[in-house]
Amino acid sequence: AQRVTQPEKLLSVFKGAPVELKCNYSYSGSPELFWYVQYSRQRLQLLLRHISRESIKGFTADLNKGETSFHLKKPFAQEEDSAMYYCALRSSGGYQKVTFGTGTKLQVIP
Amino acid sequence: NAGVMQNPRHLVRRRGQEARLRCSPMKGHSHVYWYRQLPEEGLKFMVYLQKENIIDESGMPKERFSAEFPKEGPSILRIQQVVRGDSAAYFCASSSGQGSYNEQFFGPGTRLTVL
Numbered sequence: 001a002q003r004v005t006q007p008e009k010l011l012s013v014f015k016g017a018p019v020e021l022k023c024n025y026s027y028s029g030s031p032e033l034f035w036y037v038q039y040s041r042q043r044l045q046l047l048l049r050h051i052s053r054e055s056i057k058g059f060t061a062d063l064n065k066g067e068t069s070f071h072l073k074k075p076f077a078q079e080e081d082s083a084m085y086y087c088a089l090r091s092s093g094g095y096q097k098v099t100f101g102t103g104t105k106l107q108v109i110p
Numbered sequence: 111n112a113g114v115m116q117n118p119r120h121l122v123r124r125r126g127q128e129a130r131l132r133c134s135p136m137k138g139h140s141h142v143y144w145y146r147q148l149p150e151e152g153l154k155f156m157v158y159l160q161k162e163n164i165i166d167e168s169g170m171p172k173e174r175f176s177a178e179f180p181k182e183g184p185s186i187l188r189i190q191q192v193v194r195g196d197s198a199a200y201f202c203a204s205s206s207g208q209g210s211y212n213e214q215f216f217g218p219g220t221r222l223t224v225l
Binding site: 006009036043044045046086097098099100101102103 | 113114143145150151152153154155158166201203213214215216217218219
């Protein structure tokens with residue numbers, strides 16, 4: 001069974017402070033990990049995926065297979081980063097089912 | 111490309127009525143996924159469909175819920191005899207297929223309220 005855990009429901013940081021949104025996963029195979037973001041009144045959209053190893057809007061995430069984690073980080077938070085963030089895992093076998101975490105609400109305080 | 115469309119955006123039903131939620135995938139997409147988001151919870155997978163086929167319905171409640179994706183027209187998620195516990199946001203996503211780079215694109219969701 002595949003599972004994604006986001007331990008924080010709400011994370012509040014001051015503008016300019018570093019951000020780390022935690023994500024841990026459980027999966028026996030080789031997973032694909034993603035971060036999705038949902039800004040207020042907008043639809044869910046893909047932020048980044050581990051396979052691309054890219055930085056989007058200053059956010060990065062590194063897959064740590066030893067710790068089964070895929071934490072999302074940004075060195076300096078901006079007000080426009082305030083949103084709901086979902087970590088997701090796609091299995092490598094079968095039809096590649098996607099499992100989402102419960103989400104973390106990031107609140108950047110001006 | 112208008113993206114994934116869902117309608118209605120808000121739906122109010124009384125207990126015992128039927129709810130029909132529609133999802134039109136992005137142009138060129140033949141794979142549709144339905145998710146449910148209960149208050150204070152994350153997105154929970156319900157069903158995955160391709161045109162005229164249900165591929166995985168392991169997340170669907172066994173009773174009252176059904177889904178279809180006909181050859182023509184939108185995908186429909188149908189909830190019969192709704193109960194208060196069905197109140198949630200229902201999201202649809204579509205993709206062009208499977209594989210590492212076939213991203214799921216999400217619709218705006220339908221918020222169902224059962225009175």
